Amino acid sequence: MGKEKVVNHHRDVPYRVLERVPEKGVLDSHGSDCRNMIIHGDNLEALKALLPEYEGKVDCIYIDPPYNTGEEKWIYNDNVNDPCIRKWLGQVVGKEGEDFSRHDKWLCMMYPRIQLLRRMLSPTGLIFISIDDNEQANLKSICDEIFCANNFQGCIHWRRRHNQPNDKTKLIGLVAEYILCYSKSKEALKQLMKSESYGKVEVTGKFSNPDNDPRGDWASKPWKAATGQGGTAYEIVAPDGTTFNEVWLGGRDTFENLLEDNRIYFPRSRGGKAGSPRKKYYKSERVDEGQCATNWWPNDVAGSNQNATDALASVFPEFDGKAFDNPKPVELLLRIIGMSTHRDSIVLDAFAGSGTTGEAVLAQNRSDAGGRSFILIEMGDYADDVTAERVRRVIHGYGESKSAVEVVDSGFSYYELGPSLFRGDGTLNPDVARAGLARYIWATETRAPYEDLTDEHSYLLGEHAQAVYYLAWEPGEETTLAYDLLRELPRRGAPTVIYADRCAIAPERLDEMNVVFKRIPDQIARI
Known part of the structure; x- marks a missing residue:
């Protein structure tokens, strides 16, 4: 119920400017925020605010939305002007929402957000969404619709508990949950993975070097062909004289070459005789090749809920382990970030919660000297006290003696959602500062990073692709593009685009x- 009203709702969400709160951010040793952002506000409106600058630029998105279990409280408060949805607005959905429309409400909340998240992804980008049994099927349905089922990369099963459940009221105890993964473009991702060791995870398996092979640790697999594999039959004689007549994976010449290269291993059987030959492969080779991830992530490689709770308690000892309910472990996010980003990627979390994603990005950068940046969005009142404060403490270092966590030379900017740029009648909102409009126009024109150049000229936006852009606008006043204005502009010669209220030149x-005039507000692009 309500789907037809929300399929295109993301287009109607108003564009709101982001207002920086300097005292809540952190600068690194160079006075930089390292491009990291933490935004307090409704994630639907925050995503719309980010769209002009970040559309198509995010390599990894992770979200942990409310699971709609009936136990948690979440608020559906989007301004959809339709009677069938208006009755839900502002309602807290929990056990009192246990009716046939409960899943409709959750889907109406998620659909426009996933629409905008898809637009944020780069062509080779990936999105990971945590969910459990309550909405997994519904979530996959809308993701298949929005991303296209062909871009479904897999459903990861993460064992979130490290112990056995003990609930006599249930037949099957919940120890795992899902992480759905979709790509923006399966083909673009495939090409990237061919050209780079991308989308790979750390090599697993038991490697050792019992024969002191100079090529390092190795493991082995049978040289004997399995049923259905095909192969070549011939006799192999082990060094101790034991003979084997089987169908082997390669021909005799291939075997002899491998044997000469010390890549054939004869294990010892229990009776002391040589066992069937096995082919050696080296850990160094597997590291170069990389391994694709499996869809089963046990907690010994991806952490558990208990790991996450303990880690958060060490960051916030004053909360006695109750800083945040059900946080995700850093190990889980490290695994996701490690397989879906390069060293300069942007990572986005639109349901930031306790800030695990921010800490994981900082940890990954520290491990490989990367320059990844994060964008965290959280609408809860704890955005400053928990989400941002966790990242502050990670940056500044916390704990004592053996449990101390070292300082990270990084930073972030903290933002609140400001007023809407446009009013209902399409005119500019006079409450929006000039900087907000300047940033918006520059982004819609160029998609390039914005740099404040008002020291050079108060109207200068910048230069991009051999064109110069100016915004001749003052809140509450009318500006005119005339010859006297042209004469005072510092950068000319290239094609020049000037936004103003009116123009007095033919x-x-x-x-x-070579001047293009664009009228304010009519010719300002709408996102």
């Missing part, structure tokens, strides 16, 4: 001077 003269 169109043919503008063409002669």
Whole structure:
């Protein structure tokens, strides 16, 4: 119920400017925020605010939305102007929402957010969504619809508990949950994975070097062909004279070459005789090749809920382990970030919660000297006291003696959602500062990072792709593009785009001077 009203709702979400709160951010040793952002506000509106600058630029998205179990409380408060949805607005959905529309409400909350998240992904980007049995099937349905089922990369099963459940009221105890993974473009991702060791995870398996092979640790697999594999039959004689007549994976010449290269291993049987030959493969080779991830992530490689709770308690000892309910472990996010990013990727978490994603990005950068940046969005009142505070403490270091965590030379900017840029009648909101409009226009024109150049000229936005952009606008006043204004502009010669309220120069003269006039607000692009 309500789907037809929310399929395109993301287009109607108002664009709100982001207002920086300097005193809540952290700068690194160079006075930089390292491009990291923490945003307090509704994630639907925050995503819309990020869209002009970050559309198509995010390599990894992880979200941990409310699971709709009936136990947690989440608020559906999107401004969809339709009677069938208006009755839900502002309602807290929990056990009192146990009716046939409960899943509809959750889907109406998720659909426009996933629409915008897809737009944020780079062509080779990946999104990971945590969920459990309550909405897993529904979530996969809308993701298949929004991303296209062909871009489904897999459903990861993460064992979130390290112990056996003990609930006599249930037949099957919950120890694992799901992480759905989709790509923006399966083909683009495939090409990237061919050209780089991308989308791979750390090599697993038992490697050792019992024969002191100079090529290092190795493992082995049978040289004997399994049923259905095909192969070549011939006799192999082990060094101790034991003979084997089987069908082997390669021909005799291939075997002899491997044997000469010390890549054939004869294990010892219990009776002391040589066992069937096995082919050696080296850990160094597997590291170069990388391994794709399996869809089963046990807690010894991806952490558990208890790991996450203990880790958060060490960051916030004053909360006595109750800083945040059900946080995700850093180990889980490290595994996701490690297989889906390069060293300069942007990582986005639109349901930031306790800030695990931020800590994981900092940890990954520390491990490989990377320059990844994060964007965390949290609408809860704890965005400053928990989400951002966790990242502050990780940056500054916390704990004592053996449990101390060292300082990280990084930073972030903290933002609140500001007013809408446009009013209902399409005019500019006078409450929006000039900097907010400047950033928006620059992003919609160029998709390039914004740099404040008002020291050079108060109207200068910047130069991009051999064109210069100006915003001749003052809140509450009317600006006119005239010859006296043109004469004072510092950068000319290249094609020049000037936004102003009106123009007093004839169109043919503008063409002669290679100037493009764009009227405010009519010709400002709408996202």
